[in-house]
Amino acid sequence: MSGPGTGGGGSVLALDGDGLDAAVRSALRTGEERPPRPGAFAMCLIFCQRALFKIRRDPQQVFDAVLFPVMVTLVFTFLFGGAIAGSTDLYLQFLLPGVVVLTVVMISMNTGVALNVAVSSGIDDRFRSMPIWRPAMLVGELLSDVVRYLMASVVAVLLGLLLGFRPHGGLLGVVAALAMVQVFAFSLAWVWTALGLVVDKPQTIMTLSGIGVFPLLFASNIFVSTHSMPGWLQAVINVNPVTRTVTAVRGLMAGDPTAWHITTAFVADAVLIAIFGPLTVYLYNRER
Amino acid sequence: MAPASDLAIETSGLVKTFGETRAVDGVDLAVRPGTVQGFLGPNGAGKTTTIRVLATLLHPDSGTARVCGHDVVREAAAVRSKVSLTGQFASVDEDLSGSDNLFVLARLLGYKPPQARARATELLSAFGLEEQADVLVKNFSGGLRRRLDVAASLVVRPDVLFLDEPTTGLDPVSRSRVWAVVRAIVDTGTTVVLTTQYLEEADQLADRIAVIDRGRIIADGTSDELKASVGSNALRVRLRDPAQRGIAVRVLERELGPDGEITADTSRRGHSPGVQPPGPPGGRTAAGPSDAGHDGTNNGGREGGPHNGDPAALSMRVTDGGDGKGVERATRALAELTREGVALADFTFERPSLDEVFLALTGHHAETRGKAGRKGRAADPQGGRDGS
Numbered sequence: 001m002s003g004p005g006t007g008g009g010g011s012v013l014a015l016d017g018d019g020l021d022a023a024v025r026s027a028l029r030t031g032e033e034r035p036p037r038p039g040a041f042a043m044c045l046i047f048c049q050r051a052l053f054k055i056r057r058d059p060q061q062v063f064d065a066v067l068f069p070v071m072v073t074l075v076f077t078f079l080f081g082g083a084i085a086g087s088t089d090l091y092l093q094f095l096l097p098g099v100v101v102l103t104v105v106m107i108s109m110n111t112g113v114a115l116n117v118a119v120s121s122g123i124d125d126r127f128r129s130m131p132i133w134r135p136a137m138l139v140g141e142l143l144s145d146v147v148r149y150l151m152a153s154v155v156a157v158l159l160g161l162l163l164g165f166r167p168h169g170g171l172l173g174v175v176a177a178l179a180m181v182q183v184f185a186f187s188l189a190w191v192w193t194a195l196g197l198v199v200d201k202p203q204t205i206m207t208l209s210g211i212g213v214f215p216l217l218f219a220s221n222i223f224v225s226t227h228s229m230p231g232w233l234q235a236v237i238n239v240n241p242v243t244r245t246v247t248a249v250r251g252l253m254a255g256d257p258t259a260w261h262i263t264t265a266f267v268a269d270a271v272l273i274a275i276f277g278p279l280t281v282y283l284y285n286r287e288r
Numbered sequence: 289m290a291p292a293s294d295l296a297i298e299t300s301g302l303v304k305t306f307g308e309t310r311a312v313d314g315v316d317l318a319v320r321p322g323t324v325q326g327f328l329g330p331n332g333a334g335k336t337t338t339i340r341v342l343a344t345l346l347h348p349d350s351g352t353a354r355v356c357g358h359d360v361v362r363e364a365a366a367v368r369s370k371v372s373l374t375g376q377f378a379s380v381d382e383d384l385s386g387s388d389n390l391f392v393l394a395r396l397l398g399y400k401p402p403q404a405r406a407r408a409t410e411l412l413s414a415f416g417l418e419e420q421a422d423v424l425v426k427n428f429s430g431g432l433r434r435r436l437d438v439a440a441s442l443v444v445r446p447d448v449l450f451l452d453e454p455t456t457g458l459d460p461v462s463r464s465r466v467w468a469v470v471r472a473i474v475d476t477g478t479t480v481v482l483t484t485q486y487l488e489e490a491d492q493l494a495d496r497i498a499v500i501d502r503g504r505i506i507a508d509g510t511s512d513e514l515k516a517s518v519g520s521n522a523l524r525v526r527l528r529d530p531a532q533r534g535i536a537v538r539v540l541e542r543e544l545g546p547d548g549e550i551t552a553d554t555s556r557r558g559h560s561p562g563v564q565p566p567g568p569p570g571g572r573t574a575a576g577p578s579d580a581g582h583d584g585t586n587n588g589g590r591e592g593g594p595h596n597g598d599p600a601a602l603s604m605r606v607t608d609g610g611d612g613k614g615v616e617r618a619t620r621a622l623a624e625l626t627r628e629g630v631a632l633a634d635f636t637f638e639r640p641s642l643d644e645v646f647l648a649l650t651g652h653h654a655e656t657r658g659k660a661g662r663k664g665r666a667a668d669p670q671g672g673r674d675g676s
Contacts, residue, residue, distance in 0.1 A: 035398030120376070125343075287345075
């Protein structure tokens with residue numbers, strides 16, 4: 001910045017416009033009104049709406065979100081499908097529910113980046129000095145991401161249907177499965193938000209979550225069934241929250257859901273939130 | 289419990305450290321409601337950290353701070369419902385339009401959607417931002433962004449408004465608009481706490497100015513008191529015709545001489561006695577804003593030393609004397625010059641710079657410390673300690 005004392009001369013001081021002044025005064029009088037504050041959940045929704053304003057302004061990020069599942073579905077079905085399952089059509093029936101989960105996992109990583117950017121900008125200081133429920137910003141951001149998860153997963157399912165995916169669970173099964181996927185993505189996103197609050201640069205989050213996300217995705221049953229794997233690996237894969245969700249989603253879409261699979265998937269979600277939710281809020285509330 | 293206080297802000301022995309750095313080091317403040325308290329100091333002096341403590345963003349390590357009678361640590365929620373913060377780096381959302389920014393804040397403060405939109409529109413027009421309603425903030429100019437930033441703090445009129453360097457980096461016109469707005473805000477009863485690096489800004493706006501250096505308040509008083517402790521202003525004139533230098537010097541000595549302290553520099557290039565080329569302590573302000581070469585006649589001074597070679601430029605000290613009469617004396621001197629037929633190409637009247645204030649108050653120059661008070665998270669290219 002320029003050195004001190006550069007305010008050269010008093011010649012411009014006469015510009016205080018009376019019109020501007022009167023309008024500001026009038027606006028300040030309106031500001032005397034103090035409506036009752038919204039509740040905590042209403043605040044979350046306001047923050048969610050704020051995030052959606054941004055998506056509306058920048059549809060590019062939705063396009064990115066949708067492109068990924070298309071690519072993965074095509075590549076895995078036609079390149080590897082025949083080799084893995086004997087026919088691309090058979091493999092598609094197995095793969096597609098997994099692709100939906102894979103897609104939201106990849107998209108959820110952006111949440112950490114977005115949060116990292118959000119908390120290092122001046123607007124965050126404003127929010128934190130306002131009388132608002134502090135986690136509302138976090139929850140709102142995560143809720144708005146559900147919109148992106150939903151769009152991407154619907155695109156993945158539609159593409160699957162086009163290529164020959166036939167879910168025996170019917171519409172109800174698919175809708176229930178998609179709902180399950182949204183809950184999972186919302187839960188998993190808390191991991192990235194916590195990461196987004198400890199790391200200093202957005203690029204670092206991409207690197208770190210990239211490293212973390214690959215074992216999570218590949219040590220799961222997204223691409224292949226676990227039957228051919230050694231027992232210890234099966235054990236590891238079975239506790240992976242991704243596996244829990246994929247199994248439940250597969251069941252729902254295929255029309256043979258089991259209570260055990262669905263329950264364990266929700267337990268995995270609850271564990272994620274129970275650990276990373278409070279951690280994120282703690283990290284957010286701490287002095288920065 | 290401490291007795292309810294009538295003060296808008298009251299701190300006692302406030303300390304905030306970041307590692308080894310004592311960013312705020314025992315600050316005592318008492319700000320009366322409806323006044324403007326200025327914080328004047330260089331980067332890293334502790335201004336921003338103090339404001340962040342008062343706005344409940346940082347916890348003090350020791351000492352107490354009460355805002356509107358509420359303790360900033362124990363009653364943070366109560367404090368937050370009374371204050372607004374306009375941070376040093378625009379506290380508005382880059383990726384939202386002007387209108388959406390205000391809409392979201394109005395919603396958070398309890399307005400229903402239609403009323404929130406109406407409030408946004410009202411504020412935009414009050415601040416001359418109608419045309420920016422649907423423009424993303426990242427496409428705003430600095431001045432417009434600052435105005436939106438201030439408007440965003442006024443969705444609900446706060447009892448205390450914190451403005452952290454509201455005009456740093458703004459052009460003079462934008463700056464004067466921000467000043468006009470601040471005056472209007474104070475008139476409605478809001479207490480304003482303002483940090484600045486510009487003495488002139490503090491002078492224009494603040495009822496009391498606290499000069500802050502290395503986390504400590506080294507002077508606190510009205511602007512007149514402060515200026516009296518510092519001393520002099522400088523009147524600089526540029527003549528159309530260097531040949532009139534003799535007359536000009538005579539007039540200026542006559543008008544400003546007795547109590548105006550014309551500092552002399554007769555030796556350097558043998559110019560007339562009594563009038564010296566610019567040279568405040570530190571030698572930094574040099575020729576001032578006027579540009580040599582305006583009239584093409586005075587390029588001759590280039591071959592010698594810097595500015596003392598310009599026969600058309602004159603500069604003299606005008607002591608203020610604490611009565612504000614320095615400006616009047618300077619005005620009279622200028623009028624006299626005109627009356628005597630001296631044609632001026634340009635003139636400036638300069639207040640003592642922040643550096644001069646510092647020199648007068650501390651005996652050392654204003655210096656920038658590491659930006660400990662900033663967010664450590666954001667990559668900060670100037671993060672190093674370049675002080676002392």
